[in-house]
Amino acid sequence: MSGWNLRDFICGSLFSSCTLTLLAGALLLFAGASCSSTDAEKVNEMVITLDRFTPTTDKDFLQSKNSRLQLEARGEDYRVGPGDVLEINIFELEKRDEFKTVEARVEESGEITIPIAGSLVAGGLTVDALVDVINRRLVEGEFIKSPRTNVTIKEFRSKKIAVVGAVEKPGEYMIRQNVTTLLDALGMAGGPTDQAGYELYVVKASNDLQSSRAGLNGAGGAMPNPGFDENTIAVDLITLMEEGALELNVALGNGDVVFVPRAKKFYVVGFVRRPGGFPLNQPMTVLEGIAMAEGLMEREASPSECALKRLTRGQEEIIPLDLVAIAMGEKPNFFLQPDDVIDVRQTAWRFVGLELLDFFKRIFHFGYDLNPARRD
Numbered sequence: 019m020s021g022w023n024l025r026d027f028i029c030g031s032l033f034s035s036c037t038l039t040l041l042a043g044a045l046l047l048f049a050g051a052s053c054s055s056t057d058a059e060k061v062n063e064m065v066i067t068l069d070r071f072t073p074t075t076d077k078d079f080l081q082s083k084n085s086r087l088q089l090e091a092r093g094e095d096y097r098v099g100p101g102d103v104l105e106i107n108i109f110e111l112e113k114r115d116e117f118k119t120v121e122a123r124v125e126e127s128g129e130i131t132i133p134i135a136g137s138l139v140a141g142g143l144t145v146d147a148l149v150d151v152i153n154r155r156l157v158e159g160e161f162i163k164s165p166r167t168n169v170t171i172k173e174f175r176s177k178k179i180a181v182v183g184a185v186e187k188p189g190e191y192m193i194r195q196n197v198t199t200l201l202d203a204l205g206m207a208g209g210p211t212d213q214a215g216y217e218l219y220v221v222k223a224s225n226d227l228q229s230s231r232a233g234l235n236g237a238g239g240a241m242p243n244p245g246f247d248e249n250t251i252a253v254d255l256i257t258l259m260e261e262g263a264l265e266l267n268v269a270l271g272n273g274d275v276v277f278v279p280r281a282k283k284f285y286v287v288g289f290v291r292r293p294g295g296f297p298l299n300q301p302m303t304v305l306e307g308i309a310m311a312e313g314l315m316e317r318e319a320s321p322s323e324c325a326l327k328r329l330t331r332g333q334e335e336i337i338p339l340d341l342v343a344i345a346m347g348e349k350p351n352f353f354l355q356p357d358d359v360i361d362v363r364q365t366a367w368r369f370v371g372l373e374l375l376d377f378f379k380r381i382f383h384f385g386y387d388l389n390p391a392r393r394d
Contacts, residue, residue, distance in 0.1 A: 072301075073217040074254040074266065081251045085222070085269040091196040092269075095144035099176025099272070100126045104140070106152065108132075109166040124176065134161050141176075145169045179270050181207035183278035184214035193270075200253065200268040203276050210255065215281040216300050220251040223273030256301060282356035286311035289319035289362045303351045304344060307360050314341075320364050321345075327359040 098104065106120045122130040128141020135155045140148050149167050156165040174192045182188045186208025200220060204210065210218075251268055258266040270276070281299035284307055291312035304326065308314065314321055321341040328335045339360070343349040354360075 072254040072257060073252045074257060075252065078252045079265060081222075082220075082253070082266050082268045085251070086265070086267070088197045088269040088271060089199070092198070094196060095146065096171065096174075096194065097196055098124055098140045098143055098145070098148060098171070100124050100128060100141060101175030102171055103173035103175060104130065104148075105170045105172045106132055107168040108152070108156070108162075109168075121172065135159065145171065177272040179203055179272070180275045181278070182275065183218075184211045184280045185209065185278050186211055193272075197269050197271045200258070200266075200270060200276065203270055204278075207276075210278050212299075213280045213297070214255075214299060215279050216255050216298075218253050218255060218276060218278045220253060220268045220270070221275040221277065222249045222251065223271065223275075284354045284356065284358040284360070286360045286362065288324070288360075289315040289364050291315060298354060298356055302354050304339065304354065304360060305341070305351050307354050307358075308341070308362070311360075311362075314362060318364055319362050321362070323363050325361045325363065327361060328355060329357055 102124045104122045104124065106122060108118045108120065118133070120132050122132055122140075124130055124140050128139050129137045130140045131137045132152065135152060138151055138155055140151075143151065149169050152167045152169070153165045156162045156167075171194075174194045177193045177196070178190050179193060179198065180190045181203050185204070188207060191203065191206045253266050253268065257263045281297040283295040284298050284302070285293075285295045286307055287293050290308065291314075293311060296307070296310045302310070322343070324339040324341055326337040326339050328337060340349055341362075344351045
């Protein structure tokens with residue numbers, strides 16, 4: 019064998035040895051990549067639910083239940099209040115066989131003024147009770163011996179509720195009963211919009227109604243720390259409207275405010291098909307959040323090495339996520355909170371493995387193209 023042939027043989031052997039070593043390593047990395055890809059497929063296929071988080075606490079349930087005791091007043095006759103406009107018909111006030119029609123607005127003091135009879139208190143009275151008061155005044159003043167009086171409410175102005183935030187028609191609404199309900203109020207406002215979250219807050223009127231409303235910064239405003247206000251009831255809309263928990267159908271009276279916040283967001287970043295921010299308009303688990311991002315990038319993602327970033331009392335908390343274990347039911351698929359960030363990562367080994375795999379694919383493809391026998 020010539021020197022050149024020996025050198026060629028040695029170099030070729032060394033090259034072949036290196037190639038085989040690298041190929042073996044690439045195959046191992048490819049096997050790992052394939053396993054990870056299979057894991058990613060499992061994650062994309064599985065969604066597990068738990069008992070979900072609800073903003074409604076035991077305190078809120080109790081407050082709502084207590085408020086519903088007021089519903090007994092809904093079956094009672096309407097009680098006149100300040101701002102109501104009354105139409106009063108008094109028979110034979112001026113001429114025989116004629117009615118005298120008087121329109122009277124109830125003052126803030128609760129009083130009304132009618133001809134001859136003068137001022138009298140109407141606030142807090144039912145229509146029938148007010149008729150008795152008017153007739154008694156007419157008799158006592160010797161204006162009419164046997165008065166016949168009829169009272170109707172022309173404009174309901176004394177009892178108002180407000181529905182603000184992410185509803186179709188935010189604003190103030192007059193109610194024609196002594197009390198109404200949360201579901202009725204939402205119906206008057208056209209219901210929550212697509213941007214609404216799955217929780218709302220009922221601010222019950224207090225002696226200082228303006229301070230109760232101070233946290234409501236207009237129709238699209240935000241209420242700071244509603245859970246710390248003893249006059250506030252947090253209501254889970256899913257529990258109320260989809261699960262039919264009517265004990266959360268809070269009774270509303272004059273001055274009460276319903277606030278429907280816009281849905282807050284969570285985020286999915288990293289190796290998913292559609293990273294970005296998504297509205298948290300219903301209770302959503304980690305895997306459902308991955309589904310909102312259209313699933314993992316099966317070739318690139320390392321589903322067992324992910325993380326969730328969450329702000330807890332102003333401090334960022336990093337929670338390791340093994341999406342494979344979650345998908346298999348081995349670890350809890352917990353519910354997301356506002357501003358959570360799911361970080362779908364790629365490990366360094368996976369990155370190197372994919373790079374080597376692509377490198378060898380290019381080498382073998384290049385060698386295949388240069389071999390005339392294979393081209394034929």
